[in-house]
Amino acid sequence: DGGITQSPKYLFRKEGQNVTLSCEQNLNHDAMYWYRQDPGQGLRLIYYSQIVNDFQKGDIAEGYSVSREKKESFPLTVTSAQKNPTAFYLCASSIDTGSYTEAFFGQGTRLTVV
């Protein structure tokens, strides 16, 4: 089945630790995105990538890092510099970054700092 797979579904992080969230897609999409959702809030863009080996900061990139070494994969690292990392993290992909392109989401990773 084609789709976007995020893992793990739930993740617990201790203070001061870096953690990496996985996002894999087999849709042959060029563009991939990471969003963060806080309770009762809309989604905010962390990073996005239009092609392999290239990515740009979104609106709330501080404390996060990404890589795009393969078309299928766009992992997100939440670093210890992220002051309030507890949130629902959503990965999305789209065929390209044209104005009329639809984006589709993975099932999300819920990160909790303990």
Next chain:
Amino acid sequence: QKEVEQNSGPLSVPEGAIASLNCTYSDRGSQSFFWYRQYSGKSPELIMSIYSNGDKEDGRFTAQLNKASQYVSLLIRDSQPSDSATYLCAVSRLSNTGKLIFGQGTTLQVKP
């Protein structure tokens, strides 16, 4: 002013009624508009996209766009309890990066 604004609700409608969800946006250069449905604890699911002024219908859903008024809406006819969810409005900027700007979502409750 937020770039994309929605009334957070909850909007409560009886089963079988029409639910009307509204969204306004501030960037006149916005070109693409999307409605996502998000059930509690789940990820957003794309239900409608609209790019030109007017109405677009898909089953029980109708999206309406008025670029002059910077307004987009979603109508759900014959609302069902299974439609109870948060509906997110998203707008794509003119810059063609594929980035979506989301509203905070409207929670819809359909009561049997």
